[in-house]
Amino acid sequence: MAAEVDPTGLFSDRALLGRSSTADRVADILRARIAEGYLPPGSKLSEDAIGSALGISRNTLREAFRLLTHERLLVHELNRGVFVRVLTVQDVIDIYQVRRLIECAAVRNLGMPPYDLSNAEAAVAEGEKAAKEGDWRELGSANIHFHGAIVALAHSTRLDDLMRGVLAELRLVFHGMENSRAFHEPYLARNRDILAALKAADTVNAELLLASYLNDAEKQLVKRHSEAIAAEPTPSL
The missing domain is CATH 1.10.10.10 (Winged helix-like DNA-binding domain superfamily/Winged helix DNA-binding domain)
Structure with missing residues (x-):
């Protein structure tokens, strides 16, 4: 219990x-x-x-x-x-499907530069500080803040509200990875790459980087959830 x-x-x-x-x-x-x-x-x-x-x-x-x-x-x-709530493998798959639909579309439809990337930059800086201090849970939070900032570039309160719920569920997906440097740290570098593409107003590359990021993260988390479920004891009859 x-x-x-x-x-x-x-x-x-x-x-x-x-x-x-x-x-x-x-x-x-x-x-x-x-x-x-x-x-x-x-x-x-x-x-x-x-x-x-x-x-x-x-x-x-x-x-x-x-x-x-x-x-x-x-x-x-x-x-x-x-x-x-404790999430299932299907929940993880669904969350990442929704993330691809929201985040990639937000980048794809940014329009003409310049873009206000101050919140995304702050989230990367937050992640770098957490990584330097070895605080992997805070690095996970910084990652969540970065992707919230990406969606916020669409200037849609409805998308922002939807993304807040999705990112809260994402934290539940991260459970078990909270103190994992091996999981969180590589995605900080990928956030930097996405930010650099947006600074260069290269939205095509930014979307490709983002889609690859989400696909890889989904595979890792689905694998982790599947292994956790397989390791649970079978109820006695």
Whole structure:
């Protein structure tokens, strides 16, 4: 049975709620916590602990849980509670299909330069700092920030909202790779290459690099998830 999550850090997020504590804002906070790796797959979410940390009602929190369940980030188990979802191999395949459709199209349809690449540059710098410090979980976060910045170049709030959910699911895909230098570090170099192509306004090459990146990452993560499932003990009859 998964241990309850200690929502350390949520107290500091209370200020984000403002005076009108809405379920949407609570969902935004919890989604961000999942995307940053603080709430791993299988974690049980305590209504009392989270509600107290954020200073919100039980009904507001339950509505936020419902929203995130609809986004496939949480799952409600009868008589057990609410848990961060554990993804399947098919989930990984589907997430990368969606990423290719969104990210590659965003690059393909950038239009005429110049492009505001400041957020993408900041994400690469964030990744370089994390790599230098050997913080591979933070490097994973920087990678997520980079790809969010790529989609943001499309200047579409709807795409940004969709991508936030996809990238939160991606963090669940990364589970088991959190401390893996061998997995995360090579993709930092590939982010640099994509950024360089965009700086040169070579969107054709940027899209090719991005598509190759996503294909390779999908293969690695599908393999890792398949091996993890195969290693699980077979239930006794």
